[in-house]
Amino acid sequence: MTETRTRTVAPAWPLYLAAAVVAAVIAGAVAQSFSGGSLAALGIPDPGPATTFGLPALRGAAWILMSLATGSFLLAAFLVPPRMTGEDLNGARLTVDGHLAARTGAHASAGVALIGLAMIPLVLSDVSGQPLRTVFFEAAAWSQALDQVADARVWLIVAVLAAAVAGFAYAASSWWSQVAAFLGSICVVMPLALTGHSASGGAHDFGTNSLIWHLVAMLLWVGGLMALTAHAMRRGPHLPEATRRYSRIALFAIAVMAVSGVVNALIRVRLADLTQYSYGNVLILKTVGIVVLGFIGFVHRERTIPRLEAEPQAFRRLAAVEVTIMAAVAGLAVTLGRTPPPPPLDPNLTRMQVQMGYNLDGPLTWGNWLTQWRPELLFSVIAVLLAVYYVHLARRVDGWQASRTAWWLAGCALVVVTLCSGLGMHMPASYSAHMTVHMILSMGVPVLLVLGAPLTLVRAAYPAGEFNPRLWAESFQRSSFVRWISHPAVSTIQFLVLFYVLYVVEPLYDLMISEHAGHVIMNAVFLLSGYFYFWELIGPDEIVGRASAKVRLAWLWISMPFHLFMGVYLMQLGAVMGEEFYRSLELPWHPDLLRVQKDGGGIAWAAGSFPLVIVFGELFRQWLKEDRAETAESDRRAEESDDEEWRRYNEMLARFEGH
Incomplete structure (x- = not known):
């Protein structure tokens, strides 16, 4: 059955483009302003603005696309219902709006895959100081990057995962396929969550695990709002229900981002260092942005959602502003990965702390267990x-x-x-x-x-x-x-x-x-x-x-x-x-x-x-239960069979007596 709906719609791609551009420009500009000191501290030649600006800019755009992919699949899988063909969702096909969201997620994943490939020569240029133009078109440079630079291998994994999600999403149109694509889009970000500042140094077990929470919450929060705003711009059905469901997700996500962000910062930054280093300044700006977004989310829950059916345009306007601020916060977050952090809390790390994140004093015993x-x-x-x-x-x-x-x-x-x-x-x-x-x-x-x-x-x-x-x-x-x-x-x-x-x-x-x-x-x-x-x-x-x-x-x-x-x-x-x-x-x-x-x-x-x-014990209990049920069923059938046989016997006797 083909869906038909007469409605005036606004295209969503300008929203996506604006978010990606805002994140890219802020990430590139902030990182560029810190690049001179960072390169001098590391003794690396300046590879040029194509790398110092382009690398963080592409990372910012990648985070927006990752969020858009996750949010789009979230919308198609859990925020708006599909067309059901039976009593459950097995075999259910996507509606027009679900299909548009799924295709958006596929496009975004394909974009992440392309950026992941472009990042391979970029990270080599970044760590070696060679201009991007000298390494981008040389196959040997790509091979060198994958062989010697861990970040290049990480981005290759990201590209492969994103390409797999994109290919799957392009080919699939069932409800279950969107659930799978949603989970796959979260897996795409995992290689990045498990590397960087959080994965090194003391307490890196805290840093990595809290970063996983932080990034997944960001994907759900930012991506979900982008997908929902696009759905509103298309005047899609089930908007009030989808918005209320997303509102609960967003409330959970912002709480997770706040807690995980604090944990991640405390293991690397002293409070006194926040205003003394560029890393702390960026962290403060990011925190302010999250607080502002939290306030806008509160306004959504208290004012716009209750009046959504009567004034959908109010939601679209406020959501567009919120997406823009989210993109700016994402751009700031990207620069944290390229901004040198303050001196470590403990500069004298043991081998155990480097490898595990903490020290052990003795073997495992029943006491210290x-x-x-x-x-x-x-x-x-x-x-x-x-x-x-x-x-x-x-x-x-x-x-x-x-x-x-x-x-x-x-x-x-x-x-x-x-x-x-x-x-x-x-x-x-x-x-x-x-x-x-x-x-x-x-x-x-x-x-x-x-x-x-x-x-x-x-x-x-x-x-x-x-x-x-x-x-x-x-x-x-x-x-x-x-x-x-x-x-x-x-x-x-x-x-x-x-x-x-x-x-x-x-x-x-x-x-x-x-x-x-x-x-x-x-x-x-x-x-x-x-x-x-x-x-x-x-x-x-x-x-x-x-x-x-x-x-x-x-x-x-x-x-x-x-x-x-x-x-x-x-x-x-x-x-x-x-x-x-x-x-x-x-x-x-x-x-x-x-x-x-x-x-x-x-x-x-x-x-x-x-x-x-x-x-x-449980299997024997279930066996006895099944055996009793089979016995009861057998007795019932035997009783019914005996009654039938007895009735036929009486009929036979009656016929003989009649003769």
Whole structure:
């Protein structure tokens, strides 16, 4: 069916162009004003304005395009409903407005990919002092940049990811494709979030994790408003509902940006240095811009949103001003990555602080497991937020089982205790601690979380028949992805293969443990892989076509020996995995690395037994429940069959008596 709508629309591309130009000009101009001192301090020749102005300008434009891509996919996936062809969103196609937003996201992603490629010679020109014209057209210079300059490799990864998102978005037009593109657009920014000032020096674990929060919040806030403003300029439908939903996202995003920005600044800048260095001055200007944006957002919530249907032009005007200020703040944020920060808070960093972000005084013991604490600002914060959201929803559902709430909260608490206690602190420095964390995140936490039945709770907490989280959850549970990932063979294989790949492929293991980004990726893999595995095995949430409890129990018996065999393999391994990295930490207690690795193998072999007690118990309970249901159904059919046979027997006797 073709949609037709008579409406006077204003093109949105001038808004996008203006935002990109504002961000680029401010980023380039501010960075240019500081470039002389920076280059002199580093002893690098001036490569010329094409680099000193062009590099930060392109970075500013790239951030606007990244935000526009994320916001456009956010609009198409979660702010405006698609055309539904059934009872859920599986098979739903985008409306005209959703398609326009999706195409905008694809264009923006393609622009990010092009900028990412252009940044390769630019960063080489920047660090070498060679004019851009001498390196841009030389293939050898590009090769040199990728071989010797870490930032060039980072931008190549960004370009590849952005190109993949763009290509996928151009080819797809279903609702699920926009959800995938939205997640992909967030992944595009991750290489940049894991590098720069925040990823180096002391407390870089705090710096990197807080920067991830900061940048993702910026994508949602800036990009969401740009996409929503464009939707308003097109006079698109569902604007009041979309605006109210975005308003909640924006409120959360600005809170996250404020908190994460403060954390990121405090680990690098003394308050007394804020006005003494250019870095502090830029930081102050950025903070002022965020405060102004927060005030405009408050005006939106209090004045324009309640009158949106009557005065849509007021929203469009205020939103356009807000987008312009956002672009200016984004331009200032870009210059922070190129402005030399003040002297470090601690100039005498140990090898441990350089590699991990903090010091350890001794090996992991039962005592310091619970007495040493260091906040983990990514997964632990996510766990706390999920716990709060779960409790909020549970209060809205009459009769929700307290046992399910207890399981969920226990899983969230286990994440926090594991990653913030002495165990989490020792994870980067000790193979055995790393294995313990892995086993908890992949086998302990998921078992507890799946028993909380979160999707069932979401479905019960929101009304039916609306475009809301209930419909999203129902559509996810009935999707082809869930049917595929929940197949016992697929679920088991992904759980085992990821485990073996991360530990048996030694170069991959060495790379993962030596970078903070590697720890983030591994923790995410452990949690997601384990969750899908145990969700299929014992989760109370509905899974269409799920195998019977007997079949799932058989798959568990088949898979566990393969999982436990890894522990035996590690206990017998004579070579130390990650030896170069572990020795580079210069741990003061000089551990026996091979002994620690064998201890880790023993933990892998034995630790899985504890959650399996819960898993086997739950599977047997489900087996008995299914058996009782089958017995009751069989008795019912037998009774119906007996009644039918008795009726036929009486009819036969009556016929004989009639003769």
